[in-house]
Amino acid sequence: MSAAPALAPIVALAPTGPSDAELVERVSNGDKWAQEAMYRRYVRLIASVARRMLQPTDVDDVVQETFIIAFEKVGQLVQPSALKGWLLQIAMSRVHRKFRFRRITKLFTGDDGRACLAEQVSAGASPEVIAELALFDRVLGKLPRSVREPWLLRNMVGCSLEEVAAACDCSLATIKRRISDAQGQIDAMLGEGL
């Protein structure tokens, strides 16, 4: 290594990575690095949402479209700190678009495009967990989308109630009621052995 004298140190003052509000501002100014940082901060969450809702073939489309739309429309985000909920909302709108498309193709393929939880287990999952997830798949298939999606976001993705409300574009009270409805129906169906 060269022994040439070093330049003055460059010191950055941020105690942590850029906040969501900073990222939003930078992305709206066309900063490519901020786009990538925003993507890397939230891509796992968005992919997780898409995976729990849709079949694997549709997941990449939803992820890519979510971020492309977000980068285009980030200037319209009124409250930059609400970025996470806003991204979830965009992702859910893309998920619904896929479901609309699948409703048409279902006539030919018989497939509604819904995810199968039991097929998403990681390598070390126990047979009991796989069996229980398969039961959930059967029960969830009988629930209307309006209650199934909040339940999945809350329990299988791990979103907070506030995030689920933002994703579904509903009030917190509505989301609590829908999740509770879904849980009641699931418990009842599991209690009846389906």
Next chain:
Amino acid sequence: MSDSYQRFRDSLEPGYSEQEIRENWQRIEDRQGPVKVRRNMLSLAALGTCAVAAAVLFFGSTKSSSTDSSIANLTAVDQSISMEAGATLSAHEATNIALSDGSALSLAPNAKLNVIGNEGSRFVTQLQRGNVHFNVKPRGPRTWEIETGIATVEVVGTESKTKACW
């Protein structure tokens, strides 16, 4: 949060692997702004086969000139050190890393450097912690971007010492 479902979440595959994250970012970059392009292409198609053929030739030549695949990704001389995107370089003691293009990194004790992108003509790092001395070969084939909190340093060929205060 009531977490009787935590064990199910733990058993499900995560949203994306690091490789999927990189691949999808590449596709997003490729697709950015494509909606207008696609609409324009549809309009062009109406002009006839000749116009389409011309457009294909045009886009083909643009693409081949804009993506220089001849530049190999940056690697460490010591093959055991990964410089791929997603890799993390950290050192408990002062460490020198010689790189394939003649550049070198010198990590101070406890420094931590994340590799964000390594795509031939572009090398992007994020200095998460500590001090790193960058000795970048002048007039090299790639631009270096070093993210340090709210500042991004672009280096063409120089020597600098960078400190992170995240």
